[in-house]
Amino acid sequence: MGVSGAAYWLMLSSYSQALGRFPFRGFRPDDGRKADSGKAATHQKVIALTFDDGPNEPFTSQIADFLHEHGITATFFQVGRCVARFPDVPAALIEQGHVIGNHSYSHAMGRCVRPAAQRTETAVTQEILTRVTGRTPMLYRPPWLLRTPALFKTLRGHGLQAVSGEFAHAFEVFQPSARRIATRALAKARPGAILIFHDGFDSRGGDRAMTVAATKIVVGALLDQGYRFATVDDLLGIPAYRTAVESS
Numbered sequence: 001m002g003v004s005g006a007a008y009w010l011m012l013s014s015y016s017q018a019l020g021r022f023p024f025r026g027f028r029p030d031d032g033r034k035a036d037s038g039k040a041a042t043h044q045k046v047i048a049l050t051f052d053d054g055p056n057e058p059f060t061s062q063i064a065d066f067l068h069e070h071g072i073t074a075t076f077f078q079v080g081r082c083v084a085r086f087p088d089v090p091a092a093l094i095e096q097g098h099v100i101g102n103h104s105y106s107h108a109m110g111r112c113v114r115p116a117a118q119r120t121e122t123a124v125t126q127e128i129l130t131r132v133t134g135r136t137p138m139l140y141r142p143p144w145l146l147r148t149p150a151l152f153k154t155l156r157g158h159g160l161q162a163v164s165g166e167f168a169h170a171f172e173v174f175q176p177s178a179r180r181i182a183t184r185a186l187a188k189a190r191p192g193a194i195l196i197f198h199d200g201f202d203s204r205g206g207d208r209a210m211t212v213a214a215t216k217i218v219v220g221a222l223l224d225q226g227y228r229f230a231t232v233d234d235l236l237g238i239p240a241y242r243t244a245v246e247s248s
C-alpha cells in the first residue's frame with residue numbers, strides 16, 4: 001500500500017470523498033434525510049442501474065428497451081465520441097425516461113489526468129449532448145472513477161455533480177458469462193446502491209451481449225426481491241439537467 005495505495009484510494013476508489021463529493025449510494029429525499037455519500041443506508045429497496053461507455057449499438061438500445069418494457073428507468077453515462085457515432089441514441093433514451101450523463105469525450109486515461117485536455121473533454125461532451133438532446137447534463141461520471149482536484153474544479157464550472165457507484169463485476173470488460181456478471185452485481189445490491197454496468201468499452205464499443213443478458217437477470221432477481229429502480233438524480237435528489245435559464 002503506502003503512498004500508491006493512498007493515492008489509489010483518493011483518486012480511483014468508489015468510496016473516497018476526499019477530493020470532492022462523490023456519491024456512491026443514495027437515499028431518496030422523502031426519507032427525510034439529505035442525499036449524501038451513503039454513510040447512512042436507506043431502508044427503501046431502491047437501486048439505480050447505471051450504464052457507462054455508450055452509446056454502443058445495438059447493445060445500448062437492447063438494454064434501454066428491455067428496461068422500458070418493465071417500466072424501469074436507468075442512467076447512461078455516455079462518451080462524447082460514441083455519441084458522435086450514434087447521435088440519435090441519447091434522445092431516444094431520454095424519450096423512454098432514462099437519464100443521460102457526461103462520461104468524457106475520448107475516455108482516454110492520458111487526457112483525463114491532464115487538466116487542459118480534461119477541461120476540453122468535459123466541455124465538448126456537454127456541447128454534444130446538449131445539441132443532440134436539447135438538455136445540458138448535470139451528472140458526470142469520471143472514466144475509471146478517476147478524480148483529481150482539477151476535475152472537480154472543471155465540474156463546478158459546468159454545474160456537474162460527480163457520481164460514483166459500485167462496479168457490477170470487476171472484469172465485466174472481458175465479458176464473463178451473464179450469470180457471473182449478474183451474481184456479482186446481485187451480491188452488491190442493497191437499498192440505495194448505484195450499480196455500474198458497461199454497455200460499451202472505453203470509446204471503442206464492442207460486443208456487450210453478456211451485459212445485456214446480465215441486466216435481464218439482475219432486474220428479474222431484484223424485482224423478485226421487492227426492489228424498484230430510480231435514476232441517479234432521483235435517488236440522490238439532485239437535478240439531472242440544467243434548466244434553460246441556468247444554461248443561458
Ligand SMILES: [Zn+2]
Binds near residue numbers: 107142143202
Ligand atoms: Zn467508462
